[in-house]
Amino acid sequence: MLNDHNYLADYQDANFLRTHVRRLMQSYQHWIGHALVERTADTDPVEAVMHSEFAIASHRQSDDPKFNFANLRALALFKMQAEQLIGLPSRYSAEPMLRADRDKFLQQVSSHGFVQNYAGIRIAQDGSRFEIQGATVWNVFDPEHADLGVLGQAVIIRSVRPV
Secondary structure, eight states, X not given: OOOSSXXXXXXXXXXXXXXXXXXXXXXXXXXXXXXXXXXXXXXXXXXXXXXXXXXXXXXXOSSSOBEEEEOHHHHHHTTOOHHHHTTSBGGGGSOGGGHHHHHHHHHHXXXXXXXXXXXXXXXXXXXXXXXXXXXXXEEEOOGGGGXXXXXXXXXXXXXXXXX
C-alpha cells in the first residue's frame, strides 16, 4: 500500500486547502519575516498560492514524509499531475544517491525552523533532472494550534536550471 492516508482526498478538499495554505503562509511569515506570495486584501489566498509564479510544495511530517501539497508551478516542475505527486514519498523527488543528504538537510530544517538559499538536484517524473537554486525550506506549523507541533516542511523554489 502506497500510504495509509488519502492525501489526494485532502488535497482536493477546499477546507483542507484553505487551512493548509493559511498554515503555509503564516509559518513562512513567522520564519522568514515577509509574505510567502504577494496578494491584495481581496485576493483569495488559495488562488494566490496555487497560481504563484514560484513552485511551492509541502510534505507531511512522518518517518517517510509524503507530499500533501503542490501548487501548479510545482506540479509542472516535477512533470506530474496532482494524482501522481500528492501522497508520493517526497524522498522520490531526489536521486537515490542523494537521498541521505536530503534527509540530513531536512533534519537541519527541523531543528532550525528554516533554511534559505538551498540548492539541490531533483528529478522529474520523466527522469529529467534540474537543480533547485535559492530555495527556502521551512517548518510548517499552525499558530492557532501550537500543541500540534511541526506538521511538516514546505519549500518555495524560485529558480531552477536543467542539469
